[in-house]
Amino acid sequence: MKVAIAGAGAVGRAIARELVVSGHTVTLFEKNASNLLPESLPQAQWVHADACELHDLENAQLQTYDVVIAATGDDKANLVLSLLATTEFAVNRVVARVNDPRNEWLFTEDWGVDVAVSTPRLMAALVEEAVSVGDLVRLMTFRQGQANLVELTLPDDTPLAGKAVRRLQLPRDVALVTIIRGRRVIVPQPDDALEGGDELVFIAPEEAERHLAQVIRMPGGSEPLTSG
Known part of the structure; x- marks a missing residue:
């Protein structure tokens, strides 16, 4: 996969390093010459350019990239790049860093953003995930499809213990x-039995989250388990 990363600061370099290790072709775009440190990651291509300038992106042939990651420390720059990548260069996937959580509402498909990553919000969600049992916790939002990655930890005394995955009557468009x-990560099969303490991770549209929580918290207004 060919990936363009705007912003070669600590965040951009860290993302690039992970992608290079995974075998992807990575180019780092950086307008600040002091951040151009090709010796720190020689496996990546380094380009001295302003990722908000249409001319620079045209010279870099941004349309040839599979993914663009807007990882600068400036939310305005990340939004401009996201919009240009989508509208001018038809890049298939745009991931944008949100530096100030107050700006998160802007990072939508209207600005060309497929996935917005807010570090403060993600850290808060991980804290909630670590301490919350029986409550639905939103971990990440996928903007393009308006779907969320959500998690719920089953209480030790859950009435779902011993029940097969296939007996969960999940709301429409929700997937476990x-x-x-x-220490195990289990790809759920229909006959796998649930246990107290299991962390269940779902993809769900926002409008289905409340219904999903009711189903998993059974009993208490949730859908009954089917027989079998």
Whole structure:
């Protein structure tokens, strides 16, 4: 996969390093010459350019990239790049860093953003995930499809213990993507039995979250389990 990263600061370099290790082709764009440190990651291509300038992006042939990551420390710059990448260069996937959580409402598909990553919000969600049992916690939002990655930890005394995954009557358009059990990450199969303490991770549209929480918290107004 060919990935363009705008912003070669600590965040951009860290993302690039992970992607290079995974075998992807990475180019770092940086307008501040002092941040151009090709010796720190020689496997990546380094370009001295302003990612908000249409001319620089045209010279870099941004349309040839599969993914653009707007990782600068300036929310305005990240939004401009996201919009240009989508509207001018038809890049398939745009991921944008949100520096100030108060600006998160702007990082939508209207600005060309497919996935917005807010570090403060993500850290807060991870704290909630670590201490919340029985409550639905939103971990991440996928803007393009208006779907969320959500997690719920089953209480030890959950009435779902011993029930098969196939007996969960999930709301429409909701998918159980993994079960985390201790150190195990389980790809759920229909006959897998649930246990107290399981962390269930779902993809769900926002409008289905309340119904999903009711189903998983059974009983208490949730859908009944089907027989079998």
